[in-house]
Amino acid sequence: MADVFVVGAGLIGLSTAYELAQRGVAVTVYDRDEPAQAASWAGAGMLAPFSEATPDRELLALSRASLERYPGFVDGLRERTGVDVRLRRDGTMHVALGEAQLAALAAVADTFRANGGDVALLERGEVLAREPFLAKDLAGALYVANEAQVDNRRLGRALLAACRGLGVRFERVDEIALESDARRVRGVRTPYGFAAAPVVVNAAGAWAGALDGVPESARIPVRPVAGEMLAIALPPAAMRSLVWLGHRYLVPRDDGRLLVGATVVERGFDVRVTAAGMHDLLDAALAVAPALASFAVVETWAGLRPASHDGRPYLGATPIEGYLVAAGHYRNGILLTPVTARAIAALIVDGAAPELAPFACARVGGRLVPAANHTS
Incomplete structure (x- = not known):
């Protein structure tokens, strides 16, 4: 050919x-x-x-x-x-910090399930048994077992x-x-x-x-939509699941980095990392896992999503x-x-x-x- x-x-x-x-x-x-x-x-x-x-x-x-x-x-x-891209199938945890957020997650559980998600609503103790690094006072979570990540x-x-x-x-x-x-x-x-x-x-x-x-x-x-992210150094295996709070997420990597993302900003081909973006991401990360406050931010970056x-x-x-x-x-x-x-x-x-x-x-x-x- x-x-x-x-x-x-x-x-x-x-x-x-x-x-x-x-x-x-x-x-x-x-x-x-x-x-x-x-x-x-x-x-x-x-x-x-x-x-x-x-x-x-x-x-x-x-x-x-x-x-x-x-x-x-x-x-x-x-x-x-010979390259292992580290496909991990530990699921996604949508956490709720209060009863109102938990009720909202319960309301969308059927939609997730109808879309093919293997879904369960977890109480606080069940969440912390799986992810003890998370906030001790969270209300619960919606867990989607059949989601994954790759590096x-x-x-x-x-x-x-x-x-x-x-x-x-x-x-x-x-x-x-x-x-x-x-x-x-x-x-x-x-x-x-x-x-x-x-x-x-x-x-x-x-x-x-x-x-x-x-x-x-x-x-x-196609138009560019910017997204800013950061990485925090954690002990390996400190977290397993993908963790979402609204539209922000935490992604644990096998090398000990915890990725925190991502902003959504329409600003052309501008790939700056901004103070406002980092503030937004760190606020979400610390709300989900306050213990992150004592760990080092080891990387920040931005990329451009191709939107239709x-x-x-x-x-x-x-x-x-x-x-x-x-x-x-x-x-x-x-x-x-x-x-x-x-x-x-x-x-x-x-x-x-x-x-x-x-x-x-x-x-x-x-x-x-x-x-x-x-x-x-």
Whole structure:
């Protein structure tokens, strides 16, 4: 099969290249930065489709399918590369600091359960028996047993190693533009000249909507949404579960770091870490676990989530034959990595991926109409 170019070396781009290379496709990945940086590096690695409580049934179904694929996905990467991405299935604890919060959690328990969550309401003693590091006066918690996490930075390293082992080429370029005629893609142009390919996949994350050279009829309205996070050093195994308080969360890592996230700020491509953001996160963390006050903050960072116009990612074909998109995953990029990569690879190689229909670019204001077949 002829070459496929992937623009963007985040988890979505790397996993797509990995799936294609396993099918014998020659793949080149372009990015302006080192692979697996940006949102792929900045995320928390939560695999929590039920806790997100999305009312979007199609997105929930895609998220559940991706969660089911994760064990086999990471096992294959470990066998190929030796990198353990530390898939942990310790569940999610939504804690309540008072009776009103506990009542609100009880009211949503049925929704979580209907979405497929393995849900239980826990009293204070049950919560502390499982997570003794948490606040002693909390009211209780809603526990979702069938959610998980991965170390997204290790996942990026594993995908990069797997891609290189399969012969995927990587090009670091400061600028890149799509080249096409009125009907189909021709390739890409970089400062090093023109490179021809019959298929180009836009997996450029928060920058996907700004890819140069894309005809207006095929442009996707991705926008960046900033998120700030911090990490606190804890003794290993001090906490096991993902812990949520409202929209803030604590994610324990095997190396002893406790990730605390994340703010949601619409401010363009600004990735500053702000005093207000850190104050917000630390307030939530100390409310959940006051003992954290005596531990060191060891890292702060910010990343850009790629948001779409309606909360769904843009996946699949566009009116330009051979130009595909895999972007706009917003908060679910890490969760949706396996299912996105598998479906995009199937669309390219086999000519069909029915699961992508609800996420087609055609829904963007009725402006985009995807082509039927992008094989070559």
